[in-house]
Amino acid sequence: MQIRSKLILGLLLLLSGITLAIWLTVQLFILPQIEATEMKYRYMDLERVKQAIQRDLNRLQSFSLDWGIWDDTYHYVQTLNPEYTVSNLTGLKLDIIGADLFLISDGDGQILNTVLAGPATSELLASSKLLNQPRLSAEHPFNMVVNQGGTAILDTPAGPLLLAASPILPSNGEGRLRGTLFFGKFIDTGYRQQLVDRIRLPVEFKLAAAGDGGSKVLFLSDTESLAHGFIPLLNNPERELCLIIHRDRPFYQQVLRLMNYAIAIILGIGSLVALVAYGFLQLSLIKPILQLKHQAEVFGNDNRLYHFKPVRRHDELGQLSRSFYKMARKLEVSLGLLKTERQQFMDASLTDSLTSLKNRRYMEQYLETGMQSAETHSWLLMALDLDHFKRINDVHGHDVGDLVLQQIAGLLQELSRREDVLVRYGGEEFVIICKNIDEQIGCTIAERIRQQVARFHFGLEHAPFSMTCSIGFFTLPWAATRQSAHEWLAMFKVADLALYAAKHCGRNTWIGLKFIGEPPSSDYPQDARQVTQGLAENRLSSFSSLADGVSIRWP
Structure with a gap:
């Protein structure tokens, strides 16, 4: 059997080709489809967060309208009746409403009353100086919400703020405007935890420079994805509220595991076939080639032929071994002469010819x-x-x-x-x-x-x-x-x-x-x-x- 036929038999082992085909199929067709589906769901997650924030704004607006268009509030702005304060504002549980602050101002912007959710909110407002003046100026961001439709997200020194505003009118909605009533909620760690518990999404917030405003989904690795969403801030067009969602990629990982299992099974079965083929090639092809390789290395190290024995075969390997032996025998003689002449030239180049000393x-x-x-x-x-x-x-x-x-x-x-x-x-x-x-x-x-x-x-x-x-x-x-x-x-x-x-x-x-x-x-x-x-x-x-x-x- 000629060596060409033996090599063709080795090429019939398509283990690597089959494995590569499976890997390419998964990488080029299956995984891209899974990524597209994951991307769709990440965009839906961002939309869920935006909807949850909008629902919180709507709830604040509902409370502000209930309190703003109410005869008791309308008369309080006119008379500053202390009974209104005692019966409605003292002991007001803003955390039940889902708010951090409650504020009433008259038609001139004079702050009539303020209720805060707790000491932490008081310290935050004091350090930010958001409400350090007795009246709200025309440029104050709170007044911008009134003109915007009653709800908005503001960029304040105390952090992002969900704010709802309502004009103070009689219960029938008719009459002279007496002032404005506000409910606000800071987007802080407490609000983030409440939102995470409600929508079951690991969302985070940060303020970022305004960009194109579009949502983005990035796949950081095979196990993690990152989604960015942006909500504009009413009083600061140069910054936006950035929504960040880190999620695992369980479906993607599962497909990768299945691909690894499939490749492992193919490799296992293919290994058995490869062992049988290797046994055949070991005896008929590999062993003679390794023997010839070893003899060539030994000759390359000492340039002597006493270790070299031609392979006794009647195929191309036998012909190659005999040809190499003849070539090596001629090369051994030539190398010996060349080594002697080289040493003579080296000694002559470093020795003074007259005195035999070094030069x-x-x-x-x-x-x-x-x-x-x-x-x-x-x-x-x-x-x-x-x-x-x-x-x-x-x-x-x-x-x-x-x-x-x-x-x-x-x-x-x-x-x-x-x-x-x-x-x-x-x-x-x-x-x-x-x-x-x-x-x-x-x-x-x-x-x-x-x-x-x-x-x-x-x-x-x-x-x-x-x-x-x-x-x-x-x-x-x-x-x-x-x-x-x-x-x-x-x-x-x-x-x-x-x-x-x-x-x-x-x-x-x-x-x-x-x-x-x-x-x-x-x-x-x-x-x-x-x-x-x-x-x-x-x-x-x-x-x-x-x-x-x-x-x-x-x-």
């Missing part, structure tokens, strides 16, 4: 990575230059000059530790980088190198000659070595300045520098003037092989 490129890489990550408490940066080397080339020839460079390189290797870094910096100048070396040991190393170079017989065996060297070094604590490669070059400049001073003082000598106290993070001395200034300011200290009493002459 300047290696030193820059070491500054960038190795030196900054090394574990040490101090560093010694030493620069060494052969004195009068140009004369060697002029007198003995360049071949002897090359021999001298090789001999000084070998001598420096003998005098250095294994962990020290020796670099031919260029020409006859060499660099030594040592760790865990302070200024005292640095002076000892520099003197030993100076003496050994002076004693060494350079050149050919039958015509040896002596040479001297000049050395400059700079010591640093470990904390100052967390620098970039650019700062390291500035540090080597300090060692170079010490080297130039050693040459200026007659050669065959060494001079060292060290910062006193905490070294700077940058701005190292870049010329002899800055070194002299640092010595004068006691920021630098110097060491040398010069005789006592002989001062260092900085160039």
